[in-house]
Amino acid sequence: MRKFLGSLSLLAAFFALGLADPKPEILVFGAASLNESLTDLGKAHEAKTGTKVVFSFGASSDLARQIQAGAPADVFFSADTARMDVLEKAGLVRAGDRREFLSNSLVVVVAADSTLKVTAAGDLANLPKIALADPASVPAGIYAKKWLTGLGLWDKVEPKVVPTLDVRAALAAVESGAIPAAVVYRTDAAVAKSARISFAVTNGPEIVYSVAPVAASKSPKAAEAFVAFLAGPDGQAEFKRRGFVIRGSK
Amino acid sequence: MSDDLSILLLTLRVAAIATLLILPLGIFAAWHLARRRSPGRTLIETLLSLPLVLPPTAVGLLLLEALRKSGPIGRLLDQAGVEILFTWKAVVLATAVMSFPLLVRPVRTAFEEIDPRLIAMGRSLGSGPVAVFRRVALPLAWRGILAGTLLAFSRALGEFGATIMIAGSIPGRTQTMALAIFQRTHIGQDEGAMRLVGVTVVIAFAAVWTTEILTRRRAQRTSA
Numbered sequence: 001m002r003k004f005l006g007s008l009s010l011l012a013a014f015f016a017l018g019l020a021d022p023k024p025e026i027l028v029f030g031a032a033s034l035n036e037s038l039t040d041l042g043k044a045h046e047a048k049t050g051t052k053v054v055f056s057f058g059a060s061s062d063l064a065r066q067i068q069a070g071a072p073a074d075v076f077f078s079a080d081t082a083r084m085d086v087l088e089k090a091g092l093v094r095a096g097d098r099r100e101f102l103s104n105s106l107v108v109v110v111a112a113d114s115t116l117k118v119t120a121a122g123d124l125a126n127l128p129k130i131a132l133a134d135p136a137s138v139p140a141g142i143y144a145k146k147w148l149t150g151l152g153l154w155d156k157v158e159p160k161v162v163p164t165l166d167v168r169a170a171l172a173a174v175e176s177g178a179i180p181a182a183v184v185y186r187t188d189a190a191v192a193k194s195a196r197i198s199f200a201v202t203n204g205p206e207i208v209y210s211v212a213p214v215a216a217s218k219s220p221k222a223a224e225a226f227v228a229f230l231a232g233p234d235g236q237a238e239f240k241r242r243g244f245v246i247r248g249s250k
Numbered sequence: 251m252s253d254d255l256s257i258l259l260l261t262l263r264v265a266a267i268a269t270l271l272i273l274p275l276g277i278f279a280a281w282h283l284a285r286r287r288s289p290g291r292t293l294i295e296t297l298l299s300l301p302l303v304l305p306p307t308a309v310g311l312l313l314l315e316a317l318r319k320s321g322p323i324g325r326l327l328d329q330a331g332v333e334i335l336f337t338w339k340a341v342v343l344a345t346a347v348m349s350f351p352l353l354v355r356p357v358r359t360a361f362e363e364i365d366p367r368l369i370a371m372g373r374s375l376g377s378g379p380v381a382v383f384r385r386v387a388l389p390l391a392w393r394g395i396l397a398g399t400l401l402a403f404s405r406a407l408g409e410f411g412a413t414i415m416i417a418g419s420i421p422g423r424t425q426t427m428a429l430a431i432f433q434r435t436h437i438g439q440d441e442g443a444m445r446l447v448g449v450t451v452v453i454a455f456a457a458v459w460t461t462e463i464l465t466r467r468r469a470q471r472t473s474a
Contacts, residue, residue, distance in 0.1 A: 027420065032437075056420040066418050069318050070328075071336030165436055172438030193438075 025052035026222050027072060029063040031079035031209065032133075032166035033104065033140065033185045037242045038077065038230075044238075045229050051222045059166035061137040067092055067214060074223040077211040077230075079104075079167075080139035084210035091215060097224055098212035099231045103245040104185045106143060106201035109174055111194060118181055118198045121148065125156035131170035131182035132161050140167035144183040147204040171195060187243045208247070253421075254445055261426040264338060265406035268346040269353075269399060276353035276402070277395060281383065283354070284361035302351040306411025309347060313416050340417035341424050345406035353402035356465075360394020361387060397464045404457040408450065 030038045035057045042053035056063065060078040064087055067073050076093060078084045081100065087093045108124070110116050117123065124130055135141035141163065148154040162179055164170045170182040175194045182195075185207075189197045211230060213223035229235055236246050283295055301309050317324045317335050327334060334340050364387060372382040388395070410428040417424040419433050427450050434443035 027423070054420075054422050056418065056423075058419070066336055069314060069335050070324070070333070071418060071420075072333060168438070169436040172436060175438050176440075 026074035028055050028075040029073040030057050030077040031060045032057050032168040059138040073214050074217040081208050081210045093212040100210045101231050102209035103247050104207045106204045107186045107189050107197045109189050109195040110181045110198045112196050121151050127180050129162050129179050130160050131173040131179040133167040133170050134163035190243045257430050264341045268342045268406045269403045272346050272350050280354045280357035284358045299351045301348050310412035310415025336418045344412035345409040348409050349402035349405040352405050353398045356394050356398035360391035364390045393464050397461050400457050400461045
């Protein structure tokens with residue numbers, strides 16, 4: 001028995017050792033829509049500076065909530081300014097290094113083989129279901145709701161809404177064939193495998209992404225450097241390539 | 251594929267650490283529940299079993315509230331410089347809490363099956379309660395303890411609800427198999443999710459199979 005307990009504690013020590021961070025790295029919390037572009041830029045940044053960049057992607061609202069609870073993120077990249085405002089007010093991000101250079105636009109997607117005729121906002125009200133990132137909290141859903149509310153269509157569309165955890169989940173619901181249509185970002189449609197743009201939203205709300213180093217970061221220099229890299233020429237070129245729009249910098 | 255492997259390793263590690271952490275505590279609790287006939291016993295037993303019946307997200311929220319920086323325990327931890335929420339330690343904590351009742355139940359049964367005369371004999375031969383526990387009870391309840399450990403470990407491998415509440419789903423840091431399956435499915439990577447499902451089926455099968463064999467042997471021996 002004692003031998004058994006001895007080997008157990010050895011085993012525990014081994015496992016605990018394995019979990020210790022081997023090299024310096026920064027953790028970036030990024031809006032789901034930034035998945036591909038940030039992953040590529042993280043690799044480019046690592047090649048350039050040696051700082052390993054790891055990511056957690058999800059709904060900006062969810063990531064902001066995690067940072068509020070004390071999640072050890074170094075950089076936060078939100079799909080809207082509201083989530084960042086909340087963190088800034090709470091002193092959780094470094095306001096001086098906050099940047100808002102990135103924009104996007106909304107599109108309506110349907111499955112690639114869909115025969116649906118959805119060509120205008122009014123058609124959405126006739127669909128049995130429509131997938132939106134949860135309009136109660138997730139930026140992509142909030143933008144879509146704002147757009148439809150402006151057109152006076154929200155009351156008709158709302159009962160059809162299937163809220164999803166983030167914008168990519170709305171896209172996946174359409175790609176799987178479970179939901180006939182979704183409102184997502186143009187850049188999401190660009191990486192879709194089996195969904196196509198049915199029509200682009202022309203008069204939607206202004207979409208503004210916001211990025212800042214997290215105040216509690218244990219690698220403030222590295223976090224700041226990565227934010228600067230994203231907003232710099234290399235970052236902007238990659239975002240443009242992926243279909244994002246660069247705003248005049250703040 | 252290398253992602254799959256690191257997710258598997260992370261899952262096995264946190265499940266193993268959680269199981270090892272609750273092992274001494276679980277054996278201690280099971281021993282007292284099996285021996286003592288105190289009036290508060292049923293209450294304690296019920297409290298300990300709560301994670302088994304509560305929605306895991308409810309347990310997760312309770313832990314989150316307790317550990318957040320403004321919370322009662324969170325403030326102390328913050329002063330001590332200990333970070334738990336949204337790190338691998340949070341995964342260990344969530345899985346440990348959720349697995350605890352599954353460890354205690356079979357171990358308690360194993361202790362209860364010990365003939366009380368053996369314990370009494372040990373005591374009358376001059377051994378103290380600790381010595382009797384170590385030399386008589388532990389060796390006799392051996393299989394039950396192992397079965398409970400395996401059961402708790404299997405539960406730890408699959409914990410989802412409490413984990414996502416207090417540890418999030420951060421790839422490479424807190425994303426275990428169960429979280430990765432969920433994440434991959436909801437972003438449409440069904441193939442990648444299925445691969446992980448395959449791995450979990452193999453592990454779960456092995457764990458349950460071993461538990462079954464251990465319990466059956468114990469049953470045969472008792473009836474003989």
